[in-house]
Amino acid sequence: MVTRPGKVVIVGGSSAGLATAEALRRQGYEGRLTLLDAERHLPYDRPPLSKQVLTGAWEPSRTQLRSQEHLASLEAEFIRAEPAVMCDAVERAVTTATGRVVRGDALVIATGLRPRILPDQEELAGVHVMRTLDDALALRSDLAAGRRLVVVGEGVLGAEIAASARGMGVEVTLAGFGSVLLGSQVGGRVGGFLTRLHTERGTDLRLGVAVEALTGSGGRVCGVRLASGEVLRADTVVVAIGARPATEWLEGSGLALGDGVECDAYCRAAPGVYAVGDTASWHHEGLDRRLRLENRTNATEQAQAVAANLLGAERPYTPTPYFWTDQHDAKLQVHGLPTPAAETHIAEGDPAQGRFVAVYRENGEVTGVLGWNMPKQARLLRQKHLVGPRNGQPTTTVRSAP
Amino acid sequence: MKITVDEEKCCGAGQCVLIAPEVFDQRDEDGIVVVLEPEPPHDQHALTREAAAVCPASAIQVHDTP
Numbered sequence: 001m002v003t004r005p006g007k008v009v010i011v012g013g014s015s016a017g018l019a020t021a022e023a024l025r026r027q028g029y030e031g032r033l034t035l036l037d038a039e040r041h042l043p044y045d046r047p048p049l050s051k052q053v054l055t056g057a058w059e060p061s062r063t064q065l066r067s068q069e070h071l072a073s074l075e076a077e078f079i080r081a082e083p084a085v086m087c088d089a090v091e092r093a094v095t096t097a098t099g100r101v102v103r104g105d106a107l108v109i110a111t112g113l114r115p116r117i118l119p120d121q122e123e124l125a126g127v128h129v130m131r132t133l134d135d136a137l138a139l140r141s142d143l144a145a146g147r148r149l150v151v152v153g154e155g156v157l158g159a160e161i162a163a164s165a166r167g168m169g170v171e172v173t174l175a176g177f178g179s180v181l182l183g184s185q186v187g188g189r190v191g192g193f194l195t196r197l198h199t200e201r202g203t204d205l206r207l208g209v210a211v212e213a214l215t216g217s218g219g220r221v222c223g224v225r226l227a228s229g230e231v232l233r234a235d236t237v238v239v240a241i242g243a244r245p246a247t248e249w250l251e252g253s254g255l256a257l258g259d260g261v262e263c264d265a266y267c268r269a270a271p272g273v274y275a276v277g278d279t280a281s282w283h284h285e286g287l288d289r290r291l292r293l294e295n296r297t298n299a300t301e302q303a304q305a306v307a308a309n310l311l312g313a314e315r316p317y318t319p320t321p322y323f324w325t326d327q328h329d330a331k332l333q334v335h336g337l338p339t340p341a342a343e344t345h346i347a348e349g350d351p352a353q354g355r356f357v358a359v360y361r362e363n364g365e366v367t368g369v370l371g372w373n374m375p376k377q378a379r380l381l382r383q384k385h386l387v388g389p390r391n392g393q394p395t396t397t398v399r400s401a402p
Numbered sequence: 403m404k405i406t407v408d409e410e411k412c413c414g415a416g417q418c419v420l421i422a423p424e425v426f427d428q429r430d431e432d433g434i435v436v437v438l439e440p441e442p443p444h445d446q447h448a449l450t451r452e453a454a455a456v457c458p459a460s461a462i463q464v465h466d467t468p
């Protein structure tokens with residue numbers, strides 16, 4: 001029998017941290033709860049930042065995850081705008097930038113990601129990243145119809161930003177090292193469909209080419225130089241070349257840091273210390289490999305497992321990975337891990353009609369299911385193909401008290 | 403318990419259907435959430451709360467009624 005903690009400290013108040021707090025209360029935890037957050041804003045949702053917030057379709061307040069009343073009902077201590085700078089995993093003590101020390105019987109690490117940047121990026125005005133609400137608003141204020149945006153990065157975030165900016169009438173060029181958009185997330189075939197879609201909507205693509213440097217004039221960015229020698233002229237640049245787990249504050253903490261906070265199958269990094277969300281690397285027992293997922297669904301699903309394990313459930317976390325992306329009029333649902341090496345088979349619908357479900361197979365085994373404007377059909381095929389000991393359970397399902 | 407959903411926020415993940423198939427479904431044409439049981443019976447409350455908690459778009463609201 002595991003002793004329930006009397007005080008839980010959650011570091012990071014975004015979707016994963018907040019969902020952990022909520023899941024603890026929902027699962028009957030009545031002890032003390034502290035949420036420590038570097039953000040000055042109330043917890044908000046990130047997926048709309050590169051879409052509805054960037055285009056202005058939503059007011060920023062619409063991204064707020066929970067109302068003040070709901071947050072108050074959690075009966076937690078919220079410490080905002082105070083980044084954690086140091087941690088002692090044995091003492092389960094966290095030091096913040098103001099020198100405050102917060103101790104708990106249990107610690108949950110939910111500090112998310114930090115965008116990768118290019119050399120000299122911070123010295124030039126007009127160069128953006130997209131991680132926080134403030135990032136999205138800053139980029140939005142720098143975009144206007146007729147101006148030239150260069151997006152660096154052909155992954156999900158870069159492609160979404162390019163689509164949003166085109167929708168605003170901005171001239172967009174996207175440069176990326178991969179040969180198609182989202183190639184490493186959805187493979188060459190579907191990536192090819194996306195590449196065509198973006199081209200049809202007027203985005204100028206420079207794929208299969210490395211970005212060498214940003215060029216500036218008078219302290220402001222004016223172009224992006226490619227390895228091919230071409231210089232893309234730009235009024236604004238957004239760099240979306242991936243992110244690193246935000247774990248620098250954990251150096252010297254005693255925790256194992258690899259690609260994120262290294263955890264066991266229960267999302268536990270050390271006795272009484274757990275990690276959740278983008279920053280957590282854990283052993284997925286179903287897939288029998290270490291996994292770290294950067295997606296919104298994992299934040300809330302893993303939170304359910306972490307909360308249950310904090311309360312003694314000893315339940316391995318074995319989700320079926322899932323993310324979605326909206327680009328122009330394409331809504332993609334991606335279940336499982338469709339690796340670029342997998343064979344793609346159109347199981348339903350027709351790519352030419354803009355509606356289909358693709359099933360990915362590797363060595364005869366289904367590794368992923370992707371829907372293009374067919375969310376329900378994709379989910380049904382996921383249930384048919386991706387449920388089993390090798391691919392995890394359909395949900396993390398932690399049965400809680402009614 | 404009463405459930406409301408924000409169709410504009412719904413991303414069509416179908417996580418809610420995977421967790422609580424007696425309470426939620428998806429539209430065939432665009433995958434948007436359909437509430438089968440706006441006032442779910444007691445034995446569905448825990449699953450409904452979990453579905454709302456896990457929804458990656460925060461599109462499901464659970465309201466407690468006396």
